[in-house]
Amino acid sequence: MEMWSLWLFLISFLIVSVTTWIYWWRNPSCNGRLPPGSMGLPLIGETFNFLVTSKSIDIHPFIKERMERYGPLFKTSLAGRSVVVSSDPDFNYFVLQQEDKLVELYYMDTFAKLVHKENVNEGGYLHKYLKRVLLSCIGPECLKEKLLSQSEEIINHELHEWTKQSEVEVKAQSAAMTHGFISKILMGCELENSEENLSEYFCSFLQRLLTFPLYIPGTDFYRCIKKQQKVLTLISQLLEERRKSYSQGCNNGDFLGQLVEGMGKEAFLTPEFVSNVIFGLLAATIDTISSAVTLAIKCVLDDPSALQQLTEEHEEILKKREGTNLGLSWEEYKSMTFTHYIR
Structure with a gap:
């Protein structure tokens, strides 16, 4: 009888505990x-x-x-x-x-481990610091002085290459183009690996990362993290080379160069942190820009009136140019009202 009473008590306690836990789960405190x-x-x-x-x-x-x-x-x-x-x-x-x-600002546990626990409370400062350095490389002034002409040159070259192909996979080609352009902005050179197509990897990284986080051999998440480690090794090697160059008085002032310069001043700028920041920026920009380009092309082709208006706007700009070999000017860029609307 006593045994039955004990079992009844344990079962009742378990039911009440589970029910209470489920209730608090469905109704979190705030x-x-x-x-x-x-x-x-x-x-x-x-x-x-x-x-x-x-x-x-x-x-x-x-x-x-x-x-x-x-x-x-x-x-x-x-x-x-x-x-x-x-x-x-x-x-x-x-x-x-x-x-x-x-x-x-709140950072996930993985980011907290990345910047070390003592730096978690500096999250706001981290964000502001990285934002300031990044804007110095891709901000309005930099876009006006350098990036506009550089991007036009790369795009024209890429479009010329597309004309030689019977068909073009826009997402993959846009990712490759973006990878080369963004890599040079961030690191001064394109990150390359003879064994893998890095632009394709970066393009699928975020999608694979959003799979269920099971770090078990054979899962997408496991393969994603393993490839991430390989790419981080490449970035770390490049970082080490840049640090040696900086110690010898050489710094080209790009994003990575500014982080290398700050490594002696800011405690949170560890080699691991800098490598992960570069990796994160590459993954985010390559995927989002290539996706946006692909969708923009699809939507414009699906709307003949939009394509017509876009063509007329650009032809009008070309007619007003003094020379046919001149590149895109800042004034011409600002005058593309319909183009900016599509973008």
Whole structure:
């Protein structure tokens, strides 16, 4: 009888504990009022629904379904983290404007490990420092003085190469072009590996990284991390070469050069951190720019009136030029009102 009572007590305690845990999981505590939404299954949350791929160029089904159900602001749980997702432009703008005021930058655990625990509280300073250095390389003044002519030269060369091919895979070719251009901006040279197509790897990196994080041989996530380590090794080798050059008084002032210069002044600028920053920028820019170029070309080709207006705008610019061999000027770039609208 006593044994049955003990078992009954243990089972009851287990049921109450699990029920309480599930309740707190579905209703997380918050100092304010959380938006509507669903936390999904315990621990897993709605991760699997989020990872479902979509071939549509519309808003991802995961976001779209919840926008229709809960509105532009909703709560959910992804990869074991409770998050609030916003698709409201005004709210997003407000959040960005309140950085270091009402809003504090948050970095995932992997980033905290990357910059070491003692630097986590410097997150706002890290962001500002990297933003300042990056804008010195790709900001409006740099775009006006150097990048506009450089990008035109690369694009013209690439388009000329496309005319020699019977067919062109726009996403892959755009990724290769972007890889070469961005690499030279960040590091002064193109990152190359004779064994792999790095532009293709960077293009698929973010997609593979969003697979379920199982670090087990054979999974996409495992292969993604292994390739990441190889690329980081290449970047680390280049960084070491640049540090040696800097010690000998040579610095070309690009993004990597400025980080190398700051390594003796800022404690968080470790070789590991700098390599990961370069890797992250390459992965983010190559994938987003090549995707944007591909979608822009598709949408323009699907809309004859847009293609006609775009053609007329550029032909008008060419007619006003004094010489046919002149490159794109800053004034011409600013006058491309319809082109900027498409972009």
